[in-house]
Amino acid sequence: MKENIATIPVNDIFAQLEGCPLCRMTDMLEKNNIDYITGDAMMVPDVRVETNKKGFCHRHFSQMLVRGKKLPNALLLESHLQDILNTCVPLGNGGRVDKKRFNRLAHVNTSCFVCDRMELEAEHLYETVCAHWVNDADFRNIFSRQDFICLKHYQKLVSVAQKCIKSKYLSDFNAAAGQLVSDYLTELKKDITHFCSMFDYKNKGADWGNSKDSINRAITFLTGYEPDLK
Ligand SMILES: [Zn+2]
Ligand SMILES: [Zn+2]
Secondary structure (H helix, E strand, C coil), X not given: CCCCCCCHHHHHHHXXXXXCHHHHHHHHHHHHHXXXXXXXXXXXXXXXXXXXXXXXXXXXHHHHHHHCCHHHHHHHHHHHHHHHHHHCCCCCCCCXXXXXXXXXXXXXXXXXXXXXXXXXXXXXXXXXXXXXXXXXXXXHHHHHCCCCCCHHHHHHHXXXXXXXXXXXXXXXXXHHHHHHHHHHHHHHHHHHHHHHHCCCHHHCCCCCCCCCCHHHHHHHHHHCCCCCCC
């Protein structure tokens, strides 16, 4: 398989052949960004201005606490909380609600610095997956040997492909991605049906086949994350 700097992460990720490759890609981006924001980014003033305005979602705050040290987390929070005081809380003077401050508060409550960076970086990696699929027969082969692509990443990948794969290759790409997902979905549906049938008294003592973990696999396929059973 031909490799260059832009394709190395994609090749490594697709070579693992376990679960959804785009979920593995998302995990990699997430870990890199969490390490960056609690590490090197502490020294970058422009980044701090952005994290002050956007903040972080619950998932990423939690990961920052788990992966990062306490002091970087506290320093980020110190300036983020001060920024909220300066720009949107309270929402106005006296009983008045200032529209600008209200909009800033709405932004703080819905935005996340890590989610936004991951979105941008993922777009680039999806484009690399598409380019690689067009240019490299080995990659097309490894693409079709994946376990599956989860439902959300299937939609995202196909949407990027429509913009960046030339029309003469596009229908083959759409067919390959569609085959991968529909084959898995068909098997998964069969496993869930089998799981349900095992609760029928007529099937007492029958073989569970591959159905025992089918609920967990269905949730992972539908959401991109393994169920959280804590
Ligand atoms: Zn996925
Ligand atoms: Zn986030």
